[in-house]
Amino acid sequence: MNEPILELAEVTKEYRTGPVAVEALRGVSLVIDQGEYVAIMGPSGSGKSTLMHILGCLDVPTSGRYALAGEDVSTMDESRLAEVRNRRIGFVFQQFNLLATLTAWRNVELPLVYAGVARAERRERAESILGYVGLGDRVDHRPGELSGGQQQRVAVARALVTDPSLVLADEPTGNLDSSSTAEVLALFAELHAEGRTIVLITHEPEVARQAQRVIHILDGRIVEDAGLTGVTSAGRR
Ligand code: ADP
Numbered sequence: 001m002n003e004p005i006l007e008l009a010e011v012t013k014e015y016r017t018g019p020v021a022v023e024a025l026r027g028v029s030l031v032i033d034q035g036e037y038v039a040i041m042g043p044s045g046s047g048k049s050t051l052m053h054i055l056g057c058l059d060v061p062t063s064g065r066y067a068l069a070g071e072d073v074s075t076m077d078e079s080r081l082a083e084v085r086n087r088r089i090g091f092v093f094q095q096f097n098l099l100a101t102l103t104a105w106r107n108v109e110l111p112l113v114y115a116g117v118a119r120a121e122r123r124e125r126a127e128s129i130l131g132y133v134g135l136g137d138r139v140d141h142r143p144g145e146l147s148g149g150q151q152q153r154v155a156v157a158r159a160l161v162t163d164p165s166l167v168l169a170d171e172p173t174g175n176l177d178s179s180s181t182a183e184v185l186a187l188f189a190e191l192h193a194e195g196r197t198i199v200l201i202t203h204e205p206e207v208a209r210q211a212q213r214v215i216h217i218l219d220g221r222i223v224e225d226a227g228l229t230g231v232t233s234a235g236r237r
Helices: 048-055 078-088 104-114 119-132 148-160 178-193
Strands: 004-017 020-033 037-041 063-068 089-093 166-170 197-201 213-218 221-227 230-232
Touching: 004 048, 004 197, 020 048, 020 197, 020 221, 037 048, 048 166, 048 197, 078 089, 089 148, 104 119, 104 148, 119 148, 148 166, 148 178, 166 178, 178 197
Parallel strands: 037 197, 037 213, 089 166, 166 197
Antiparallel strands: 004 020, 004 063, 213 221, 221 230
8 A cells, every 4th residue: 555645634725915815725635645646637726836836835724734744744844844845846847947047967956956965976866867858968958959848858857856755747748849748748657657656737638648646626626536546526535
């Protein structure tokens, strides 16, 4: 049996702007086991990004409980949160978020700089992971010298360089043409086959089809959770 990596119980998130409150999440309960490949779908404004920010420890719930690898996130102070973000979670974004002036390997080594890894080891690990994503011959290229699909593979390499147990991706193929989408999806499939946990937001059915489990959210609630074990009306317990 796989252990849960993420456990959310009745998580709510309220944004307050002056007198106006928006309930972006209205009681989300969800368990994701290590090694699962999960897609989150839902219309714009349904709460997907808010959920991703909470899963990634970039924001905290207004109420409810979130445990990451068994550790209650609400008990972590800012330095522990930063450490968890850096070591346990790899982030991939729609806009790649690469630094334009840095070469591929310099972009990939960044999380290791923050983690305090020595320079020679950083270079070795960055080059090795770039080889793994099929860019061993592009380590000294800058983002502007790479295709969209190659840039996203650099971003995936950066997400993986700290060997995180969880990869969170927010519309990772949203800016890619179909052949680059296929490249990035093949890479995610490989990560999943190696036992990584992947949670991605997408609005593209062909991307979601590759996941083992698809969670639909609407108005801040899980309305469908369809996985290998079948469909349930709310989060799996
Ligand atoms: P999605 O990613 O599905 O488009 P979001 O999580 O971005 O949805 O947003 C959910 C709801 O929360 C929306 O109504 C949005 O306007 C609101 N919202 C998101 N972020 C903020 C914020 N920082 N301040 C106020 N309201 C926000």
